[in-house]
Amino acid sequence: MSSPSLKPQSEGLVIIQRGSTESSPVSRALFILFRALDLPLQYAILSSRSLGAPLINALGGTAILPPAGGHVYSLGLETNTGVGLGLSPQRAILFGMAVGTFLRQSHWVVAISQEPMTPVAAGIVSVVETVYNSLNMLxxxxxxxxxxxxxxxxxxxxxxxxQTLVGVALYVLGMAIEWGSEMQRMNFKRDARNKDRVYTRGLFGLARHINYGGYVLWRAGFATAAAGWVWGLVVGGFLTFDFVKRAIPELDEYCGKTYAQAWTQYKRAVPYQLFPFVL
Known part of the structure; x- marks a missing residue:
């Protein structure tokens, strides 16, 4: 069961090579590099350079420029010096979410994931994540x-x-669920006594793919903090639909073949897929 950011294979393109533990350091390094490049892009959209303003105006919109008048903001603190990020509190929060996304996914690919990835997969997933972030900022x-x-x-x-306060709460909760559940499972799998056993405890005792649920929550929270309730619901709804209709069935099929009866028993004991007592 992988990070939801690196979804299962589809239509011949293998994103995650299930069951393999082959090392892929080059691809992992590329993934971190591609994700790191996302940060200056998001900052440029939010900062006084207003990278997105020409595109917004070209599409008939009206770009909101950063506060002017000589006062800038550094991590939410007003200053006249321009030292630091130079972002208003709202913009600093959004940029902080982008940074948190980078840290979370970099840690996953370095310390948690055991399956190899290809350079193409590293590039595709990085582009998808950058598109999500950029849409929020724009x-x-x-x-x-x-x-x-x-x-x-x-x-x-x-x-x-x-909307920003609710979005931040959803973001923190989702990150804690996704990150925490995968850390719990990683510690279980690193114990040789648990080889070829299904992890059914901790947060995974509440929902079989609760890490995916965490991803949905923080992505929806990020969207809500940027563009309000409707965009948050669109992002959360789309990801939920995608996981339930595509990613989870593919993963369930793999786990059923790998763990056989143990997986069937787990599905009976934990009927929820993403969110405990909901879905």
Missing amino acids: LYTNAATSVLSYAATHGDETRLPI
């Missing part, structure tokens, strides 16, 4: 879709709307 900096449009702040980026 929607935030577009007046018609920004979370600021929903807040009674009149564009004041020093005050955080409720």
Whole structure:
């Protein structure tokens, strides 16, 4: 069972090579490099350079530029010096989410994942994650879709709307679930006594693919913090549909062949796929 960021194979393209523990250091290094390149891109969209503004204006939108007047913000603290990130509190939070995404996925590919990946897979997954992040930042900096449009702040980026606060809570919760569940399973699998055994305890005792559920939560939270309730529901709904209809059936088939009766018993004992007591 892999990180949801690296989904199972589909239509001949193998993203995760199930059952293999072959080393792939070059591909892993490429993945980290590609994901690291995402950070300056997201910063450029949010910062005074406003990388996304020409695209937004070309599409008929109105770009929201960073606060002007000589005052900038560094991690939410107002300053006149311009030292630090130079982002308003709202923009600093969104950029922090992008950084958290990079750290989470880099740790997964270095310390948690046992399956090899190809350079092509590293590139494809990195592009997908960058697209998700970039859409959030562009929607935030577009007046018609920004979370600021929903807040009674009149564009004041020093005050955080409720959508941002809820989004942050979902992001933190989802990250904790995804990261924590996979760390629990990793510790189980590293014990030689558990070779070829299904991990059914910890957070995986609540839902069979709860790490996927965590991914849905933090992605939906990130989207909500950027562009409000509707975009958060669109992202969360799409990912849930994709996991339930494609990724989970493929993984269930693999686990059924690998663990046989033990997997069948696990499915009976834990009927929920993504979210405990819900789905």
